[in-house]
Amino acid sequence: MRRYSAFAIAREAARYHSGWERAWASPEPKSEYDVIIVGAGGHGLATAYYLGKNFGITNVAIIEKGWLGGGNTGRNTTIIRSNYLQDPSAAIYEKARSLYETMSQDLNYNVMFSPRGVMMLAQTEHEIRGYQRTAHANALQGVATEFIGPEKVKELCPIIELKGPRYPVLGALWQPRGGTARHDAVAWGYARACSDMGMHIIQKCEVTGVHQDNGTVTGVETTKGRIGCKKLGMVVAGNASALAGMAGFRLPLESVALQALVSEPIKPCMDVVVMANTVHGYLSQSDKGEMVIGGGTDGFNNYTQRGSFHHIEETVRALVETFPMISRLKMLRQWGGIVDVTGDRSPIIGTTPLGNTFINCGWGTGGFKAIPGSGWAFAETIAKGTPGELAAPFGMDRFIEGRFIDESVAAGVAH
Amino acid sequence: MLILTCPNCGIAADETELSAGGEAHLTRFGAGSSDADFEGYLFMRKNTRGVHFERWRHSYGCGKWFHAARCTTTLEVFGTYPAQTTEPPAELIEKIKQKRPEFEGFSK
Numbered sequence: 001m002r003r004y005s006a007f008a009i010a011r012e013a014a015r016y017h018s019g020w021e022r023a024w025a026s027p028e029p030k031s032e033y034d035v036i037i038v039g040a041g042g043h044g045l046a047t048a049y050y051l052g053k054n055f056g057i058t059n060v061a062i063i064e065k066g067w068l069g070g071g072n073t074g075r076n077t078t079i080i081r082s083n084y085l086q087d088p089s090a091a092i093y094e095k096a097r098s099l100y101e102t103m104s105q106d107l108n109y110n111v112m113f114s115p116r117g118v119m120m121l122a123q124t125e126h127e128i129r130g131y132q133r134t135a136h137a138n139a140l141q142g143v144a145t146e147f148i149g150p151e152k153v154k155e156l157c158p159i160i161e162l163k164g165p166r167y168p169v170l171g172a173l174w175q176p177r178g179g180t181a182r183h184d185a186v187a188w189g190y191a192r193a194c195s196d197m198g199m200h201i202i203q204k205c206e207v208t209g210v211h212q213d214n215g216t217v218t219g220v221e222t223t224k225g226r227i228g229c230k231k232l233g234m235v236v237a238g239n240a241s242a243l244a245g246m247a248g249f250r251l252p253l254e255s256v257a258l259q260a261l262v263s264e265p266i267k268p269c270m271d272v273v274v275m276a277n278t279v280h281g282y283l284s285q286s287d288k289g290e291m292v293i294g295g296g297t298d299g300f301n302n303y304t305q306r307g308s309f310h311h312i313e314e315t316v317r318a319l320v321e322t323f324p325m326i327s328r329l330k331m332l333r334q335w336g337g338i339v340d341v342t343g344d345r346s347p348i349i350g351t352t353p354l355g356n357t358f359i360n361c362g363w364g365t366g367g368f369k370a371i372p373g374s375g376w377a378f379a380e381t382i383a384k385g386t387p388g389e390l391a392a393p394f395g396m397d398r399f400i401e402g403r404f405i406d407e408s409v410a411a412g413v414a415h
Numbered sequence: 416m417l418i419l420t421c422p423n424c425g426i427a428a429d430e431t432e433l434s435a436g437g438e439a440h441l442t443r444f445g446a447g448s449s450d451a452d453f454e455g456y457l458f459m460r461k462n463t464r465g466v467h468f469e470r471w472r473h474s475y476g477c478g479k480w481f482h483a484a485r486c487t488t489t490l491e492v493f494g495t496y497p498a499q500t501t502e503p504p505a506e507l508i509e510k511i512k513q514k515r516p517e518f519e520g521f522s523k
Contacts, residue, residue, distance in 0.1 A: 241462035252458035254437065255487075299435035300417070303464050303488045308416065310431050343458045400454040 001196040003108050023188060024068075024195035029202050032228035033061045035382060036220060037235055038207050038243060040064035042073040042183075043360055043367065044235035045190035045201075046375020047382070049107075052197040054376070055383035060199040061229075062191075063222060065206035069187030072237050075305075075337035076368040077260050077282055077294040079273050081118040081178035083145045085134045086405050088393035089346060090141040095390060096373025100181055103372060109189030111181045112287065116271050118178030119153065121322070123167035123278040131173035145175045157272050164321045167278050180273060180284055186371055210247040216355030217247070232357045233382050238303065238338025240361035249353045251361065252399050253340045256297045258365050259307035259315075261334040263326070265289030279318035283326075291326060293319060297339065297365060307336040339364050346405035349378055350387050350395035358382050359396075417490060422497050424477040436470030438462075439482050440502055442523065464488055466511055466518050468503055471495075484511060 002008065002021060012019055035051060037044045040062045051057040064070075080100055082093035099106075100113045122128045131147055138145040150162050153172050162169045191201055202224065209221035210232070219228035236243050238255045265288050273284040275294075282294035295315040298308050312334060320327045342348060342362040347370070349360050360378040363370060377391035387395060393405060417430040438460050444452040461467075467487045472480050482500070484493040484507055493514070494507045503521050511518050 239464070241460070242464045250455075250459045250461070252454075252460065254460050254462050255464075300485075301435075301438075301462060301467055301469065301487045302490070304490055308430055310416070340462075399458045400450050 001192065004110075023192040024201055026203065027200050029061060029063075029200065029205070029222075029224055029227050032219070033200070034059040034229070035231045035233060036060070036227060036229040037062045037233040038220065039071075039235040039237070040068045040187075040191070040201055040203065041071045041235065041237065042069065042187050042190070042371035043237070043363070043374045043378070044233070045187055045194060046371050047233055047235060047360065047378045048194045048199055048375075049190045050376050050379035051383060052194065052199065054379060057383060058197045058199055060194070061227065062194065062199060062201050063205050063207060063220070063227070064201070064203045067203050068191055068201065069184055072337040072339060072367055073187045073371075074184055075260065075335055076183055077284065077292050078180040078183045078368060079118060079178070079275070079282065079284065079294070080113070080181060080369040081175050081273075082143050082369070083118070083120070083134060083138055083173055083175045083178070084407060085137050086346075086407060087141060088405050089407055090138065090143050092373045092377060092390050092394070093370055094141070094143050094373075095376060096370045097178065099372035099376065101177075103181075103186070103189065107189035107193050109185060109192055111185040111189055113179065113181040115177045115179040116273065117156065117174065117176045118273040118275065119148070119156065119172040119174045121153070121169050121274065121276045121278070122171040122173070123169060123276065125170070127278060128170055131171070134173055143175070144177060145173055148172050148174045157270055157274055159269055159323050159325050160274065161322060161324050164279075166321060169322075178273065180286075183368060190375075207243065207246070210243075210354070210357075212247070212354060217357045230356065231382055233378065234352075234357070234359045234361065235378070237361060237363065237367065238340050240340050240359065244352070244359070247352065247354045247357060251348070251359075252342055252396070253362055254301055255303060255338050255340050256300065257302040257304065257307040257336040258297045258339045259295040259311060259334060259336045261293045261295065261312060261331050262286070262290040263293070263329040264332050266291070266329065269325070274322070276318060276322050279321060281315045281318040281322065283319055283323060290332065291329060297341070303338055305336050305338055339367070341365070343399065344404035345407045347374070347394055348396050349374070349381060349391040350397075351381075352396070356385075417492070419471060419483050419492060420495050421473040421476060421479070422481050422495050423473065423479040426473070426476055428473055428476055432473065432475040434472045434474040436472055436480065439468040439470045440521075440523065466493070466515060468521060470498070486515075
């Protein structure tokens with residue numbers, strides 16, 4: 001792999017950009033690999049990357065039914081934060097956030113991580129108490145957050161309306177090193193690094209069955225034929241239940257549509273990320289100038305990657321209340337992704353009833369921010385055969401034991 | 416917008432009038448059941464990609480619960496039926512099979 005650098009740009013500029021190589025190869029599948037990862041989104045590619053980097057396992061295929069990063073990795077609002085209440089969540093999300101800090105250097109690929117700061121508005125007395133509690137918990141967990149008052153909110157984000165018609169802004173939970181990153185670049189950067197280690201990224205190859213022998217996985221059936229493997233990692237987000245069904249087990253998941261939308265590009269007007277959970281709307285401004293808006297989920301099971309219009313209406317109404325200056329912005333694009341939601345709104349990482357088969361799913365509405373941490377923890381789980389410290393609390397067995405990581409109560413909304 | 420006909424009051428209700436209630440025809444396990452059965456009842460779901468039987472409540476209408484058969488990959492609604500049953504009516508299963516030959520019928 002030729003490294004990207006200022007010198008490479010100068011070199012290519014001098015020869016009409018004829019020397020850039022493809023970022024990753026697209027080989028035909030081999031008959032067998034040590035590890036197959038199903039799903040070439042951020043989480044799957046990160047898993048493969050850390051399998052190679054941390055454990056030296058490079059005989060790996062990453063199989064994708066669509067195109068690389070075309071699922072939720074390319075459909076989110078790119079927010080990165082780690083201000084969670086529960087210890088296991090704070091640990092894995094903070095691991096992810098800290099890996100984002102150095103990801104561009106690590107991958108030699110500019111993922112445009114921008115630690116511009118994330119604030120979660122407190123708009124009720126209950127939220128003030130909740131976020132103050134989270135700030136104290138974060139202090140103990142080593143996550144840098146603080147609870148700030150309305151004056152500081154206005155100073156950090158001048159376009160905000162503190163005295164909205166329904167809910168005034170009473171304060172906010174502020175994480176100064178949270179922010180955003182270029183979501184596609186995260187997938188592309190990992191893919192390039194994986195391909196460089198000799199891993200095979202196989203796109204447009206749908207898994208149609210899972211082969212097993214005596215309760216242990218032996219390979220997968222795909223639209224490009226049978227591919228054998230010693231270990232299998234399932235990282236397919238919204239389609240996790242369908243893939244698990246092929247392997248013969250059920251998951252505590254429901255798949256629903258989550259929507260987002262962006263406005264026409266405007267001049268820079270806000271340099272932080274704002275989340276308003278009571279009225280339910282997220283807003284940030286992309287480097288292109290678009291206002292990026294995160295909406296809510298539909299209540300019903302859905303695999304169509306499109307959501308209901310009335311949810312957009314609710315979200316936009318909430319944001320116009322909070323940011324009156326956006327009221328005459330035109331919306332450019334709207335899209336949906338299928339997110340897999342667990343009972344406690346926390347992910348599942350761990351072993352499955354099928355031998356040598358591992359699963360990483362249930363990231364629900366908050367997966368993008370977790371990509372590097374999730375890949376790190378899941379690679380360890382696959383390499384060692386049992387979860388390490390980061391992943392251990394997220395095993396599926398927590399549902400039978402009642403040992404929940406209850407972020408649904410902690411966040412009050414999708415997160 | 417999703418439109419379901421409420422079998423209780425007969426109104427063709429918009430999605431905004433309704434609340435989704437999740438997978439239908441779950442067998443309820445309570446006190447005295449095994450841990451695995453209780454976990455299955457509370458958390459494990461088919462999460463079907465295709466024909467899905469589910470519960471809905473006509474919350475901004477008559478307020479009553481009912482069932483619907485719907486495709487989760489196309490949002491096509493095959494029909495609705497009353498909540499007072501433990502499995503979908505046979506004629507609805509037949510109707511779905513005619514539209515979807517690959518559909519194998521309802522199973523728990």
